[in-house]
Amino acid sequence: MNMAVVVSGALVPAVLLVLAWLMPSLTPPDLPFGVRIPAARRNEPAIVGQLRPYRRWLVGWGAVVPVAGCVLAGFFPDGAGAEVVGTVPAFVVLAVYVTGYTRARRAVLAAKQAGGWYEGLRQGVAADTSLRTSRQPFPWLWALPSVLLTAATAAIGAARYDDMPQRLPMYFGFDGTAVGFADKSVGVAFVPVFGQVALTALITATVWAVLRGRADLDPARPVASAAGHRRYVARMGAALLVLAAALDLSMLLAALRIWDGAGEIPPVLPLAPVAFGLAVLVVAAARTAQDSGPAAADGPDESTVEPDSGLVHADDDRHWRAGIVYVNRQDPALLVRKRFGIGWTVNAGNPRAVLLLLTSVALVVALTVAWRAPEHTTIAATDRDVTFTVDGTLTYGTVHVPAHRAGQRLAAALLLPGSGTTDRDGNQPPAMVVDTLALTANALDADGVMSLRFDKYDSGRTGPGAYRDDPGRIDMAAFTRQAEAAYAVMRDQPESDPRALLIIGHSEGALHALLAAHDVSPAPAGLALLAPQDQRLLDLISRQLGDQLDQLAAAGRVDAATAASNKAGITRAVADFRAERAADTSGLLPPFADLLNGLFSPYNSRFVRTDDATDPLQAARGIPPGTRVEVTCGTADSNVPCDTLPPFTAALRETGTASLVERRLDGVDHLLRPAAAPPQTKVLDPSVLDALHQFDQPWRRRA
Amino acid sequence: MILNLDLSSEVPIYQQIRDQVVAAIAAGELVAGSPLPSTRQLAGDLGINFHTVGKAYDQLRHEGLLLINRKSGAVVRRDPRSGPAEPGFAEEWAGRMRTLLAEAVAQGLDAAAVLAACGAALDDFGTGAAHIPSEGELQ
Structure with missing residues (x-):
């Protein structure tokens, strides 16, 4: 279920409904549902009787909409359309609110007209000049937290600037994932601080305006309502400044994530302080409503009862369209307090107020448009050097990022080479320079899939690393750990899509791919196993050597008896080595003896023993269910012939793969080249490219 | 001071303002030097035309009770103690x-x-x- 849709589909409508339910309690009692009534009519049944149906209407819908919102969230697990659909429940709630409000308002208006409530009453207006001549002082103390938070954010930013990543997440999607990045600069890194300064200034200006706002005094008790107004502006000013501090805190929390280069900001992080600030504002508004209620008149503050002025508040309904929009050309005021709701509204009858409103809307629209990730900007393909440390060894690698749109997330594949000192490109210079992995990266680039390849232990720039002084200590697991560390680096690249991480392993690399798939998080979405090591190492080598002996015998270069005795000798030596006995290779033909002696030497034995102990079938059974897997074999591959594969693919199938594609590639050798290709040629067979394209098909992206 | 205007009264609004300011001076609520809001501000607060307030202020100035200065606004000029x-x-x-x-x-x-x-x-x-x-x- 998409968390963002839950928030916008259920949480936001629920909060709106609660506010709507509270609203009659948050508005002055002589303005029920936005209708001006004489104070003496407060308890008319026509008014009191509207409250229950209004709230029942809200509760009825309130039970339906958030549930529907949750269901909706279930239908849109992720991605496209969720943003738009997610806002529908909030609009439905607004419609429900307006309908309930309008019905209640009509009933109150009808009763007011039918009853002639204002007949015979003297309508007045009141003002307290001291509200102008000795103004409520600006609550500077309340402004202090937001100023300090802004200063703290700026200071943290300045202190951490040098350590920030070169690319900072700047644009975020609906669910808080970063969709766009910008190169680090002061202007980019300090965007959260600029936001804080702008917001703090905006809210401070609002408080300033609130302090200067018009006091709508009740002419029946002007002194008490003037005192109430003073308390109202003091309270709302403080609440607004608390909101400013909350927003600044939100931005500080977001800034800390941005400065870490984080790929996402959990929405709860910035939302929690905002929710707190808004709650404070609602409580302040509620206190004000109580303040102007009937209890306030004889409350402790107004111990002196005012003489009856004989006036009631003028019926100003004609200036309020639907009780919501204030239109009064005669009134010079720009902002007036809302009748039904929290805060202020503009005087739509005042050209300057309309201009102010339009300017603010234009500003918001302009900022929103300007702040969209530049989606149509194409970022050129690039190779990025990366380093990471695993078990104390600094490992060097290359991330290839295909051309893509700014903010686009790409599938990413970790490329793992075959056995030996094979470097990130798939070469063992100078003996073997064939670019197996570099060419694989190119093939993926064409499909918009990024890749990471690295120099494993003993190869390329990485070298022996932590094993420099004791090369014989290295084992199979060390290579798997190195691959897993590389996977994490790939996952953390700003462009990589964590839901589309892939591992492509060649030969022994395929075995590491299986082992890593079992451990890494998130699990890879797909595995491509190219000419995978599908048998235990020494079984595979015994078979290879046996095949070679058969070929030599067939060519008449050794006799059948020698071939048979060598095969038996190899089997015996392997059994001895596995049993940790001295392996006797003295009776073997020299090339075979040399090879086995090399494998069993102190330099190699630990690695060979741990590799051999790893059963590829067991590793295949260990991958997470639901993985898309492709397995290839080349008919010209003597190392991993196609006919040894069935047990291996059967083991994969046991895991419940999402799909398992087996490709038998005609005339392809172990290095994925056409069998006829001369040595040292950098080429992948077209059928290999085709297999790669078939594999990455679900994750293709277009720039 | 509190200004409380009866919109349904026969007495013109400017007259009500003028009368109430005079009463406030007599009662000592306003003394010489007390500031009053500008005509625009007071008109805004009362929701009336600022010419109406201007007319009241003008009359008070004419009577020597109000000093209207472009810089310091409207200030009460005298009270019972002013001689x-x-x-x-x-x-x-x-x-x-x-x-x-x-x-x-x-x-x-x-x-x-x-x-x-x-x-x-x-x-x-x-x-x-x-x-x-x-x-x-x-x-």
Whole structure:
């Protein structure tokens, strides 16, 4: 279920409904549902009787909409359309609110007209000049937290600037994932601080305006309502400044994530302080409503009862369209307090107020448009050097990022080479320079899939690393750990899509791919196993050597008896080595003896023993269910012939793969080249490219 | 000070403002030097046209009670402690008072009741200067 849709589909409508339910309690009692009534009519049944149906209407819908919102969230697990659909429940709630409000308002208006409530009453207006001549002082103390938070954010930013990543997440999607990045600069890194300064200034200006706002005094008790107004502006000013501090805190929390280069900001992080600030504002508004209620008149503050002025508040309904929009050309005021709701509204009858409103809307629209990730900007393909440390060894690698749109997330594949000192490109210079992995990266680039390849232990720039002084200590697991560390680096690249991480392993690399798939998080979405090591190492080598002996015998270069005795000798030596006995290779033909002696030497034995102990079938059974897997074999591959594969693919199938594609590639050798290709040629067979394209098909992206 | 306007009254609004400012000065609520809001501000607060307030302020200025300065705005110019009235004021006021008393007499109000009302009003202003004359002092 998409968390963002839950928030916008259920949480936001629920909060709106609660506010709507509270609203009659948050508005002055002589303005029920936005209708001006004489104070003496407060308890008319026509008014009191509207409250229950209004709230029942809200509760009825309130039970339906958030549930529907949750269901909706279930239908849109992720991605496209969720943003738009997610806002529908909030609009439905607004419609429900307006309908309930309008019905209640009509009933109150009808009763007011039918009853002639204002007949015979003297309508007045009141003002307290001291509200102008000795103004409520600006609550500077309340402004202090937001100023300090802004200063703290700026200071943290300045202190951490040098350590920030070169690319900072700047644009975020609906669910808080970063969709766009910008190169680090002061202007980019300090965007959260600029936001804080702008917001703090905006809210401070609002408080300033609130302090200067018009006091709508009740002419029946002007002194008490003037005192109430003073308390109202003091309270709302403080609440607004608390909101400013909350927003600044939100931005500080977001800034800390941005400065870490984080790929996402959990929405709860910035939302929690905002929710707190808004709650404070609602409580302040509620206190004000109580303040102007009937209890306030004889409350402790107004111990002196005012003489009856004989006036009631003028019926100003004609200036309020639907009780919501204030239109009064005669009134010079720009902002007036809302009748039904929290805060202020503009005087739509005042050209300057309309201009102010339009300017603010234009500003918001302009900022929103300007702040969209530049989606149509194409970022050129690039190779990025990366380093990471695993078990104390600094490992060097290359991330290839295909051309893509700014903010686009790409599938990413970790490329793992075959056995030996094979470097990130798939070469063992100078003996073997064939670019197996570099060419694989190119093939993926064409499909918009990024890749990471690295120099494993003993190869390329990485070298022996932590094993420099004791090369014989290295084992199979060390290579798997190195691959897993590389996977994490790939996952953390700003462009990589964590839901589309892939591992492509060649030969022994395929075995590491299986082992890593079992451990890494998130699990890879797909595995491509190219000419995978599908048998235990020494079984595979015994078979290879046996095949070679058969070929030599067939060519008449050794006799059948020698071939048979060598095969038996190899089997015996392997059994001895596995049993940790001295392996006797003295009776073997020299090339075979040399090879086995090399494998069993102190330099190699630990690695060979741990590799051999790893059963590829067991590793295949260990991958997470639901993985898309492709397995290839080349008919010209003597190392991993196609006919040894069935047990291996059967083991994969046991895991419940999402799909398992087996490709038998005609005339392809172990290095994925056409069998006829001369040595040292950098080429992948077209059928290999085709297999790669078939594999990455679900994750293709277009720039 | 509180300005409380009766929108349904026969008395024009500018007159109500002017009267209430005078009453506030008499009651000591406003003293010499007390500031008043600008015409625009007060008009905004009352939701009325600012020319109406201007008219009231203009009259108060004319009467020597208000000082209107472009820089410092409207300021009360004098109060009961500011010394004797401008020459000529007493005569002009006596004329208006005569009309007011004539209304009372013509409508058949009792002389003692009229005097008591005057005393109560002066008491209300709390000037301390109010001296209610005894019956014997009256001719």
